[in-house]
Amino acid sequence: MLLFWPVAIPFMTAVLTMLAWRSLRLQRAISVTGGVLLLASAIAIMAAVAENGPVAAQAGGWPAPFGITMVADWLSAVMVLITGIMAVATLVYGLADVTAAEERQGHHPLTHGMLAGICGAFLTGDIFNMYVWFEVMLMSSFVLLALGGEKKQMMGALQYVALNLISSIVFLSALGLLYGLVGSLNMADVAVRLPQAQNDGLVAAICSLLALAFGIKAAVFPVYVWLPSSYHTPPTIVSALFAGLLTKVGVYALIRSQVLFFDVSTPWMRLILLAVGILTMVFGVMGAVAQGGFRRVLSFHIVSQIGYMILGLAWMTPMALAATVFYVLHHILVKTNLFFIAGIARRHCHTEELSRMGGLYARYPGLALLFLIPAMSLAGLPPLSGFWAKLFILKAGVDLESWWPVVAALVVGFFTLFSMLKLWNEAFWKSPPEELPDKPDPAIGRQRWRVIPVVMLAGGTVAFGVFAGPVLDFSLEAAKELLNPQIYVDAVLGDRS
Amino acid sequence: MEILLALLIGILTAAGAYLIMSGRTLPYLFGLIMISNAANLVIFTAGRLTFGRPPLVPPGEDSVSGVANALPQALILTAIVIGFGLLVFALALAFRSYYVLRTIEMDDMRAAEPVEGGK
Numbered sequence: 345m346l347l348f349w350p351v352a353i354p355f356m357t358a359v360l361t362m363l364a365w366r367s368l369r370l371q372r373a374i375s376v377t378g379g380v381l382l383l384a385s386a387i388a389i390m391a392a393v394a395e396n397g398p399v400a401a402q403a404g405g406w407p408a409p410f411g412i413t414m415v416a417d418w419l420s421a422v423m424v425l426i427t428g429i430m431a432v433a434t435l436v437y438g439l440a441d442v443t444a445a446e447e448r449q450g451h452h453p454l455t456h457g458m459l460a461g462i463c464g465a466f467l468t469g470d471i472f473n474m475y476v477w478f479e480v481m482l483m484s485s486f487v488l489l490a491l492g493g494e495k496k497q498m499m500g501a502l503q504y505v506a507l508n509l510i511s512s513i514v515f516l517s518a519l520g521l522l523y524g525l526v527g528s529l530n531m532a533d534v535a536v537r538l539p540q541a542q543n544d545g546l547v548a549a550i551c552s553l554l555a556l557a558f559g560i561k562a563a564v565f566p567v568y569v570w571l572p573s574s575y576h577t578p579p580t581i582v583s584a585l586f587a588g589l590l591t592k593v594g595v596y597a598l599i600r601s602q603v604l605f606f607d608v609s610t611p612w613m614r615l616i617l618l619a620v621g622i623l624t625m626v627f628g629v630m631g632a633v634a635q636g637g638f639r640r641v642l643s644f645h646i647v648s649q650i651g652y653m654i655l656g657l658a659w660m661t662p663m664a665l666a667a668t669v670f671y672v673l674h675h676i677l678v679k680t681n682l683f684f685i686a687g688i689a690r691r692h693c694h695t696e697e698l699s700r701m702g703g704l705y706a707r708y709p710g711l712a713l714l715f716l717i718p719a720m721s722l723a724g725l726p727p728l729s730g731f732w733a734k735l736f737i738l739k740a741g742v743d744l745e746s747w748w749p750v751v752a753a754l755v756v757g758f759f760t761l762f763s764m765l766k767l768w769n770e771a772f773w774k775s776p777p778e779e780l781p782d783k784p785d786p787a788i789g790r791q792r793w794r795v796i797p798v799v800m801l802a803g804g805t806v807a808f809g810v811f812a813g814p815v816l817d818f819s820l821e822a823a824k825e826l827l828n829p830q831i832y833v834d835a836v837l838g839d840r841s
Numbered sequence: 842m843e844i845l846l847a848l849l850i851g852i853l854t855a856a857g858a859y860l861i862m863s864g865r866t867l868p869y870l871f872g873l874i875m876i877s878n879a880a881n882l883v884i885f886t887a888g889r890l891t892f893g894r895p896p897l898v899p900p901g902e903d904s905v906s907g908v909a910n911a912l913p914q915a916l917i918l919t920a921i922v923i924g925f926g927l928l929v930f931a932l933a934l935a936f937r938s939y940y941v942l943r944t945i946e947m948d949d950m951r952a953a954e955p956v957e958g959g960k
Binding site: 517520523525 | 873879934
């Protein structure tokens, strides 16, 4: 029963906020309460997994592999946990940042619909069910992105919708072929049956199609273009939530499908992933260096950081996978926070164009300090979380003597630092341009609701860096479990495997 | 029968891809509809094709073999419903964007990614 809560709670919250349509105050209260309950259920799942190992639940009492299974192993549990944390942080930030007009258009129900989709995708043990959760998540995100209907939002939304629909179709075709080949959609059952399938060509096709579908969601090279052209267009809170969580659902699905289904059967996929990882890093960071808008720089950095995660997956040693898990967690924390800060800076400067920003350090030194923590963490300066994340990836690469990716990762790290310094110089350090008004945007609202989540996430980043050892042990545990699919299979199918 | 369906899937995908590459929003979506129907047919074919043999277990027996699998057909229903919802939204979005931007040429849509130097 426990495993259904992270899906049921956001759905209930979405319904309740719709029932409270007339009272924005009530909607806000329900929305934040729903977020806190989601976090509580995620903590309960994490505790259960930490105590007993992977847990599975069968919907409607249908025994696996016939019904829909929900599974939480270490990876799923920790992804749901971080989703809960981000949900609470964004919802609190939203108390100040979401305008009444957006709330009247259904901001709260949509946000919770998306959270339900994300948690469902992390927890499901059935690959067709994962498709459904993807669509739940996509549908809400489409509407959230287009809500407000500004010109640039329409264009961003069109690109986002166009590419993500293709990804859904590819995913669906792969499922059709997979079912035709092995006759099952339960992920554990597929993991058992696929290695016995005597059809290398079809397995290769399924593997490539799934990798393409999840690659589009994860925004890897060469199918990342939808991300930088849409993520800077919606309101701050929406793009912060997207930036932290949506691409990571793609990364999660990529990890899960590769290690569970294709670990043995398609070794060539790892070479492709390695190349994709390097190119994603390089193209992402090059895009970021060339950009002139605060959130556009950050959007390109999402792409480049995804590259590091893909590298870890491509190497597929315990250390590399642990580094990927570590990287995902670190990145969600840091990137969401940077988008939060970009939102505050935008309210103070009335613009997101770096050339017309400036002087934030002189006027708001506290904000500048809060920016430096996640920015330097993203760039990989010790002792913050990003340094350890990059170090673990590099260590995994050096252990394998896989030099090209290691060199690429180091160079990309340097450029990341460079473009974070550019943000610092342009928005915070340089003197403000003449026309910049003294007063912040009147829509700034109650600033404390913005600052609380930013401070908490920055604190989390520091803690993540200081306690990197325990987090790494934890990630190694998750990696060990990923590399031994039998544990997952046993948890779902029990004795019948 | 399989060959016929395979050809149909191929033609749908090719026509869809052609439309998608036209660079306009509305043909793009029509292309997407074709490809998504091709994907549905892929699932349909995966569930075995038989003529006039309903997948019913005869009385007195435990199982039946040589008939079409009913599960992929149920999956297609789900996929059609979801795809329908998404495409309706996409069409509404395309209409709305035409209303706001007064163009369906994707190359003219630069507000989210301004050309260097600004227009």
